Amino acid sequence: MKVVIIGGVAAGMSAASKIRRLSAETQITVYEKGGFLSYGACGLPYYVGGYNDDYRKMIARTREAFEAMGIQTYLRHEATSVNPEKKQVAVKDLESGREFTDTYDKLMIAVGADAVMPPFPGKDLLGIHPLKSLEDGIFLKEFGKMEKVKNVVIVGGGYIGVECAEAFLHMGKNVRMIETASRILAPFDEDIGVLAQEELKLQGVMLHTGERVEAFQGDGLYVSHVKTDKALYEADLVVVAAGIRPSTGFLKGTGIKMGKNGALMVDREMRTSIPDIYAAGDCILVYNEIMEEDSYQALGTVANKCGRIAGTNIAGGHEAFIGALGSAAIKVCNLELGRTGMGEEDARRLKVDYKTVLVKANDHPAYYPDPTPITIKLIYENGTKRLLGAQTCGEKGAVLRVDVFAVAIHAKMTTAELGMTDLIYAPPFAGVWDAIQIACNAAK
Numbered sequence: 134m135k136v137v138i139i140g141g142v143a144a145g146m147s148a149a150s151k152i153r154r155l156s157a158e159t160q161i162t163v164y165e166k167g168g169f170l171s172y173g174a175c176g177l178p179y180y181v182g183g184y185n186d187d188y189r190k191m192i193a194r195t196r197e198a199f200e201a202m203g204i205q206t207y208l209r210h211e212a213t214s215v216n217p218e219k220k221q222v223a224v225k226d227l228e229s230g231r232e233f234t235d236t237y238d239k240l241m242i243a244v245g246a247d248a249v250m251p252p253f254p255g256k257d258l259l260g261i262h263p264l265k266s267l268e269d270g271i272f273l274k275e276f277g278k279m280e281k282v283k284n285v286v287i288v289g290g291g292y293i294g295v296e297c298a299e300a301f302l303h304m305g306k307n308v309r310m311i312e313t314a315s316r317i318l319a320p321f322d323e324d325i326g327v328l329a330q331e332e333l334k335l336q337g338v339m340l341h342t343g344e345r346v347e348a349f350q351g352d353g354l355y356v357s358h359v360k361t362d363k364a365l366y367e368a369d370l371v372v373v374a375a376g377i378r379p380s381t382g383f384l385k386g387t388g389i390k391m392g393k394n395g396a397l398m399v400d401r402e403m404r405t406s407i408p409d410i411y412a413a414g415d416c417i418l419v420y421n422e423i424m425e426e427d428s429y430q431a432l433g434t435v436a437n438k439c440g441r442i443a444g445t446n447i448a449g450g451h452e453a454f455i456g457a458l459g460s461a462a463i464k465v466c467n468l469e470l471g472r473t474g475m476g477e478e479d480a481r482r483l484k485v486d487y488k489t490v491l492v493k494a495n496d497h498p499a500y501y502p503d504p505t506p507i508t509i510k511l512i513y514e515n516g517t518k519r520l521l522g523a524q525t526c527g528e529k530g531a532v533l534r535v536d537v538f539a540v541a542i543h544a545k546m547t548t549a550e551l552g553m554t555d556l557i558y559a560p561p562f563a564g565v566w567d568a569i570q571i572a573c574n575a576a577k
């Protein structure tokens with residue numbers, strides 16, 4: 134059997150590795166349009182910010198290691214179209230310009246998503262860049278090191294924008310963030326997200342919410358200013374973190390079913406609507422188990438799991454994805470924030486009869502040094518008290534508690550059950566009633 138994989142990072146190489154583990158004979162070919170394989174994009178902000186100065190540390194497995202496993206890899210090779218009837222992929226070698234077709238028995242689409250660059254006038258000036266790929270990270274780090282780069286403007290207050298703000302603060306830059314919406318970090322409810330906003334401001338980020346970027350201005354080649362609907366700001370470097378869009382444009386006309394944002398629709402075994410074509414990662418819609426609907430979850434956690442599942446099934450298995458919960462975490466300077474399951478907006482949209490509780494409890498008792506408060510918000514079904522969502526924020530111990538809530542939501546537990554579950558207690562780690570249980574037992 135011959136498998137062609139398009140896209141060689143999280144989902145693509147998870148699938149390639151799994152297929153190889155299950156089948157020594159399968160011929161596996163990977164086409165990747167970028168210059169790197171199998172890296173942890175999640176480490177990029179920390180590389181840019183100087184927490185790690187060796188990008189090779191982000192590479193999970195080298196090209197040589199894949200080749201040694203008998204996986205043929207082609208870098209700087211872009212798939213330009215797919216013909217499902219002939220089972221062919223058209224490929225362009227981006228270095229030589231050579232175009233050719235390859236054939237497959239099974240095809241895996243793992244092309245991820247592209248950073249959205251709104252059509253602002255001046256967007257092509259030097260020093261305006263997204264942070265999506267390893268190449269972007271290398272560019273931003275080197276550009277940011279230049280003496281003349283003092284004022285950094287981040288466009289967009291999502292996960293990547295916030296991580297970039299922290300990265301450039303760490304590099305000693307003046308950081309300004311501009312977000313069109315009335316608040317940053319939309320996956321969090323306002324009462325938790327506001328804590329991140331306060332922390333960014335406390336650490337010196339000039340935060341503008343409810344403000345729209347209209348254009349970039351330059352002095353010659355380089356960007357010099359960002360113009361918004363309210364003001365003109367100096368900018369030596371602009372990071373555009375205004376969202377992502379699945380990189381599926383080249384599949385138009387194949388008949389593969391897509392959602393509104395261009396993400397591919399797959400079943401729980403990662404099969405697309407066309408036989409022998411599988412997909413996973415940031416280019417698909419995945420089943421969300423608490424919302425019981427397909428949703429777009431562009432997260433490394435989901436990409437790795439779904440890529441591996443696709444690999445199993447391409448190799449002849451029948452593994453199904455149990456579903457995502459939107460579990461995610463972010464460090465915002467001295468704070469950590471985590472979330473899982475439904476937020477209030479999700480619950481309202483789905484017309485769920487829900488209640489919430491918000492508590493503040495210490496990570497461990499005051500009779501052991503340095504207790505710090507954790508804010509926990511729970512969303513639960515009115516009446517049954519089934520847990521639907523949880524969000525946390527604190528200086529330490531906040532984010533990993535979200536994992537407990539994620540498991541509880543998956544297991545359909547109620548707040549009453551989790552409030553009495555046998556969690557650990559010892560003064561250096563947690564109270565006799567952990568913050569998780571204090572929150573659960575406050576749910577009425």
Ligand SMILES: Cc1cc2nc3c(=O)[nH]c(=O)nc-3n(C[C@H](O)[C@H](O)[C@H](O)COP(=O)(O)OP(=O)(O)OC[C@H]3O[C@@H](n4cnc5c(N)ncnc54)[C@H](O)[C@@H]3O)c2cc1C
Binds near residue numbers: 212
């Ligand atoms: C800065 C940053 C921080 C992040 N932090 C986190 C985090 O903390 N936690 C978390 O869970 N997730 C995080 N993510 C998200 C996570 O990195 C992605 O969900 C994950 O990389 C998606 O994997 P993928 O394989 O679907 O897509 P990608 O990793 O985007 O890989 C797709 C690859 O396909 C290639 N490709 C696209 N089109 C073609 C084509 N036509 N032909 C050939 N190749 C093609 C692209 O060049 C790309 O290399 C972060 C992402 C970024 C950018």
